Amino acid sequence: MQLMLISGIVFAIGAVVFALQNNALVTVTIAIWHYEGSLAIVLLVALGLGALIAALLSSPAVIRRQWVTSRLRRQVADLEREVTGEKTRNNELVAEMARLAPSAETDKTGPEKTYVGLRSLFANEKGE
Template sequence: MRFSLIVALIIALLTLIFAYQNAALVVVSLGTWQFQASLAAIALLTLFLGFVMGLLVSLPAIMRRGWKSSRRKQTIQELEQALDRQQQTIADQKRRIEFLERNLPQGIE
């Protein structure tokens, strides 16, 4: 995670430096649509769109990981409750055994 964050920050910094040094106007054509903008604006827009596309592509994996984590937490909670019940049953049975050992007549086998 840290490595990808560092790489992203370096790319953003390089893009900003590029944008600052390249303020010339360029013509962008998309089919029949044309517009004129600074090279810096086009570079920043492209960087932003790439970031958004990367986020959209990784979103299903992020959501799946969150769901798995939630299910695992729920399973852990259920298992801890079952363990508590079992430990309570064991404690109850030990008390019962102790009671029976104290109160049963000696010599009965």
């Protein structure tokens, strides 16, 4: 922001210096319209018209970009709310699973059988 202000001040000072150094009279004729004035004024008006035309031509793109940005921000906010809801739902389901899972105390059907392995089975058969 400060850089824009400083560059604007420098541009204004340059325009004043330009106007003071270019005070020769010129005549501008467009079709039936005639204007006689300072060269500096004619050039500054031409510069201003060029800036205005450039701003008008670029404004649809700027407006479209603002609309897209606004739409994407709304979409991100909606998705963040959805993620928060899904996390909450996930936590509820994990708690429900923990509540419904059989506890280790009630599931005592006997000693747990260990995996013996194929080699040990063949070794025991030969040893028997």
